[in-house]
Amino acid sequence: MSVKIFVPRDSTAIALGANDVANAITSQAKAKGEEISLVRNGSRGMFWLEPLVEVEINGERHAYGPVTEEDVKSLFDSNFTQGGKHALSLGKTEQIPFLKNQERLTFARIGITDPVSIDDYVAHEGYVGLKNALGLTQEQIVQQVTDSGLRGRGGAAFPTGIKWNTVRATTGSQKYIVCNADEGDSGTFSDRMVMEDDPFMLIEGMTIAGLAVGATKGYIYVRSEYPHAIDVLNEAIVIAENNNYLGENVLGSGHAFHLEVRVGAGSYVCGEETALLESLEGRRGIVRAKPPLPAISGLFGKPTVINNVISLASVPIIFARGAAFYRDYGMGRSRGTLPIQLAGNIKQGGLVEKAFGVSLREMLYDFGGGTRSGREIRAVQVGGPLGAYLPQSQFDTPLDYEAFLALGGTLGHGGIVVFDDTVDMLKQARYAMEFCAVESCGKCTPCRIGSTRGVEALDKVIAGEEREQQIHLVRDLCDVMLNGSLCAMGGMTPFPVLSAMNHFPEDFGIDSKQAGSKNTAKEAA
Amino acid sequence: MSDTVTTDAIDEILTRMAKTEGALLPILHAIQAVEGYVPAEVVPRIADALNVSRAEVHGVISYYHHFRQKPAGKVVVQICRAEACQAVGGYAFAQEAVKALGCDFHETTKDGAVTLEPVYCLGHCACGPSAMINDDVHARMTIERLKTLVERARSQA
Numbered sequence: 001m002s003v004k005i006f007v008p009r010d011s012t013a014i015a016l017g018a019n020d021v022a023n024a025i026t027s028q029a030k031a032k033g034e035e036i037s038l039v040r041n042g043s044r045g046m047f048w049l050e051p052l053v054e055v056e057i058n059g060e061r062h063a064y065g066p067v068t069e070e071d072v073k074s075l076f077d078s079n080f081t082q083g084g085k086h087a088l089s090l091g092k093t094e095q096i097p098f099l100k101n102q103e104r105l106t107f108a109r110i111g112i113t114d115p116v117s118i119d120d121y122v123a124h125e126g127y128v129g130l131k132n133a134l135g136l137t138q139e140q141i142v143q144q145v146t147d148s149g150l151r152g153r154g155g156a157a158f159p160t161g162i163k164w165n166t167v168r169a170t171t172g173s174q175k176y177i178v179c180n181a182d183e184g185d186s187g188t189f190s191d192r193m194v195m196e197d198d199p200f201m202l203i204e205g206m207t208i209a210g211l212a213v214g215a216t217k218g219y220i221y222v223r224s225e226y227p228h229a230i231d232v233l234n235e236a237i238v239i240a241e242n243n244n245y246l247g248e249n250v251l252g253s254g255h256a257f258h259l260e261v262r263v264g265a266g267s268y269v270c271g272e273e274t275a276l277l278e279s280l281e282g283r284r285g286i287v288r289a290k291p292p293l294p295a296i297s298g299l300f301g302k303p304t305v306i307n308n309v310i311s312l313a314s315v316p317i318i319f320a321r322g323a324a325f326y327r328d329y330g331m332g333r334s335r336g337t338l339p340i341q342l343a344g345n346i347k348q349g350g351l352v353e354k355a356f357g358v359s360l361r362e363m364l365y366d367f368g369g370g371t372r373s374g375r376e377i378r379a380v381q382v383g384g385p386l387g388a389y390l391p392q393s394q395f396d397t398p399l400d401y402e403a404f405l406a407l408g409g410t411l412g413h414g415g416i417v418v419f420d421d422t423v424d425m426l427k428q429a430r431y432a433m434e435f436c437a438v439e440s441c442g443k444c445t446p447c448r449i450g451s452t453r454g455v456e457a458l459d460k461v462i463a464g465e466e467r468e469q470q471i472h473l474v475r476d477l478c479d480v481m482l483n484g485s486l487c488a489m490g491g492m493t494p495f496p497v498l499s500a501m502n503h504f505p506e507d508f509g510i511d512s513k514q515a516g517s518k519n520t521a522k523e524a525a
Numbered sequence: 526m527s528d529t530v531t532t533d534a535i536d537e538i539l540t541r542m543a544k545t546e547g548a549l550l551p552i553l554h555a556i557q558a559v560e561g562y563v564p565a566e567v568v569p570r571i572a573d574a575l576n577v578s579r580a581e582v583h584g585v586i587s588y589y590h591h592f593r594q595k596p597a598g599k600v601v602v603q604i605c606r607a608e609a610c611q612a613v614g615g616y617a618f619a620q621e622a623v624k625a626l627g628c629d630f631h632e633t634t635k636d637g638a639v640t641l642e643p644v645y646c647l648g649h650c651a652c653g654p655s656a657m658i659n660d661d662v663h664a665r666m667t668i669e670r671l672k673t674l675v676e677r678a679r680s681q682a
Binding site: 016225372 | 546548609613646662
């Protein structure tokens with residue numbers, strides 16, 4: 001029997017040379033006359049070990065990594081196909097602490113299966129949820145989602161069940177399920193991993209959403225920066241159609257559900273749901289005023305469920321295992337698990353799925369192992385470009401939506417970007433304003449003008465001109481942006497700016513008394 | 526744009542896609558995939574096919590960073606400028622890249638071969654700095670590797 005060898009096809013693994021490693025393994029095996037079957041699996045999410053090569057021996061996977069093309073010959077020489085010892089041996093994959101200490105629900109299959117094998121998906125609890133949902137009424141499906149406590153994982157944390165119920169109860173000749181896969185936050189890649197490494201899970205989640213609200217058409221809006229995800233999704237949709245999981249008559253149930261991938265075009269603000277809908281309709285990605293809510297008048301004016309990838313990908317397990325199973329993870333009003341992404345200057349960067357409530361410190365040190373540079377962690381930005389910069393004194397904050405709001409920040413999409421003590425927080429504050437200026441859709445004045453004036457004022461601070469007045473001006477601008485912007489782009493850009501000023505005043509050339517004198521991020525939130 | 530093959534390709538795209546829901550972005554993507562950019566001459570034809578104004582089409586093209594209004598070099602280098610890459614030397618890497626390529630962001634080298642563009646996150650944030658050279662993604666970049674990869678892409682282009 002041929003030995004099963006796994007080399008990930010996840011794009012981060014590819015960016016680190018996985019394709020070259022896979023080719024080298026194939027040719028070495030041929031040269032040695034060893035019979036192997038090579039599986040291109042998803043990534044386990046331990047990116048510092050990628051390319052991570054695994055060998056299956058007696059049903060257990062043994063890991064080697066990070067493997068380069070040049071290592072492959074020596075791996076074969078040390079008989080790794082039989083589990084032979086090598087300098088890159090990591091032991092049994094499941095026993096690696098980073099993986100072992102996680103609570104993987106949404107990511108349960110990721111890294112284990114071949115992403116585009118529907119047999120693999122079904123063999124690992126795939127489509128159990130859909131089959132269960134097909135036996136329920138629309139009301140019962142929505143109730144299960146509500147009971148699970150699932151909240152929007154894109155960052156806004158709105159209860160998914162309430163959103164679905166609004167769409168279900170609204171009449172419309174056509175309803176839509178839209179998946180927001182415009183994962184633009186730096187430091188996040190969980191959506192990308194789901195799409196590349198377990199696309200059927202997203203397809204199944206969207207199909208259940210369609211059943212729940214009576215929608216027959218779904219769109220996945222993927223950012224153009226994710227070409228691999230786009231390809232895998234398109235491939236998976238065709239496979240799902242050919243196997244009757246999508247189409248006019250899903251699994252013979254009489255329900256129709258069609259799915260299509262649409263590609264974004266490099267606009268961060270299109271991650272805002274109404275801007276995304278504008279973009280899908282073929283216009284500039286300009287934010288719409290709410291109301292009307294998309295649930296009532298969304299895509300092409302029709303009732304529309306618009307959810308993040310992780311929200312929709314969390315649905316299958318809720319229906320496979322039950323709402324209570326999911327709800328029993330977590331803390332407070334944050335139920336279930338969060339795929340956390342450790343990024344930036346981190347020794348062990350990657351994907352950690354844990355129940356809500358784990359502390360930031362555990363993430364940074366127990367999972368992350370501190371900085372990649374070996375220096376002290378000075379600041380971490382949680383929740384993407386609109387998230388606050390947290391100093392060490394806040395590292396005991398639990399990962400919980402409410403706890404982060406109370407700090408004047410956001411848990412957002414679960415991205416954590418780590419900076420060591422060489423970071424210049426004044427520069428980071430300026431970048432936050434600059435990013436907002438580049439990406440603002442321009443519809444509302446606080447965001448469009450505020451961010452540009454913010455860059456100008458911070459440039460003067462950098463140049464040492466009228467420092468005190470300029471900082472006063474930045475705080476005023478932040479106040480206007482926070483309270484007067486139409487969406488989170490302008491409304492949350494002040495989070496990184498104010499938190500940088502409040503927690504790291506020395507970088508702004510101001511003393512801490514002055515830093516805390518007016519509208520702290522906490523008060524502002 | 527002057528040769529008939531390309532004109533036929535645009536016709537084919539417009540005929541095939543004009544009736545789809547929200548057709549404009551998919552059409553622009555298809556045209557850019559063929560042409561490498563969206564030539565100004567096609568704007569009136571898209572507007573006709575979709576029954577919208579030329580201003581609306583132009584507005585969409587100019588709004589989105591992804592759509593180009595002029596041709597790019599054979600080698601497009603995208604370097605991530607976002608926070609996770611900044612945390613691992615992204616600023617310095619970007620500056621070195623500008624120096625090594627001899628052109629700034631949003632510009633093309635004098636010989637017309639290489640275009641340098643900023644990108645805000647490629648999703649490899651645990652392994653920065655990240656870059657994309659044409660369709661290939663690269664993580665944990667160094668300036669030496671960038672030079673080698675760009676040279677290789679140049680010779681293949």
